[in-house]
Amino acid sequence: MTAPLTPTTQSPAAQRPAPAGPLVMEARNLVKKYGSVIAMNGADFELRPGEILAVIGDNGAGKSSLIKALSGATIPDSGEIFLDGQPVSFRSPIDARKNGIETVYQDLAVAPAMTIAENLFLGREILKPGMMGKLFRLLDKKKMHDEAVRHMQGLQFAIKSMKQPVETLSGGQRQGVAVARSAAFARHVVIMDEPTAALGVREGNMVLDLIRKVRDSGLPVILISHNMPHVFEVADRIHVHRMGKRAAILNPRVISMADTVSVMTGAIRPEDLSADMLAG
């Protein structure tokens, strides 16, 4: 062992029992090579129902490659992915979406000039019933608006009007719209790639709150983040990625942030951790 194992302070996640049950998503032995660079080197992954699973790792550890494989943005060279125990092979992000997996990307989150309601239904607009929708492709704006209100209220998302253009919102609120949109359409899994990056403290907390609500609504969340306090704030389990594969799954109720970072950098070997620090 190369570093002391420090006791943890109790995180808010401490109040929640560890989620259990059959796996919602699983990956085994994923490999992805780019020429001589090995981005995934036998990566495993497990997502349980009702949990927020944080995925952390140093730059270049292969987190994005893993997430891209799970969301259909990359096709792995080899390995297996299972959804509800069934083998799946996503050829594109649309394929993954069809299987109920929604991804919130840090950058292409929302269309600024469109309203909140329009953003929620972007690419999935509801057409008017009957000939008006079928023939003339007229949008059912009222239905989309009412659905948007219902959904945002369900997430207790404080917005005055769904008719507000997204560009009039704060950064945190915009990110909130992107999170809410994914939650609205995901049937299985929501993947969030650095959703709180570039946000201030208050806005970051607002998005974290929303992520908890998404989880509490029954959707498991995969949260990729470099922000350790945020990870410890919301994660039920922490998947540590290192050198192209999963190094450990940690229990944020027991392990400290400092030791988590040490596992991530390789200063602490997972086999040197006590059993309760691991969240197998």
Ligand SMILES: Nc1ncnc2c1ncn2[C@@H]1O[C@H](COP(=O)(O)OP(=O)(O)OP(=O)(O)O)[C@@H](O)[C@H]1O
């Ligand atoms: N399209 C690509 N072409 C070539 N190399 C790539 C490609 N995508 C990823 N890599 C390489 O694969 C390795 C893993 O990259 P990946 O982006 O998955 O890591 P990461 O953990 O997400 O890193 P970061 O936190 O810096 O985003 C890196 O060495 C990276 O340079």
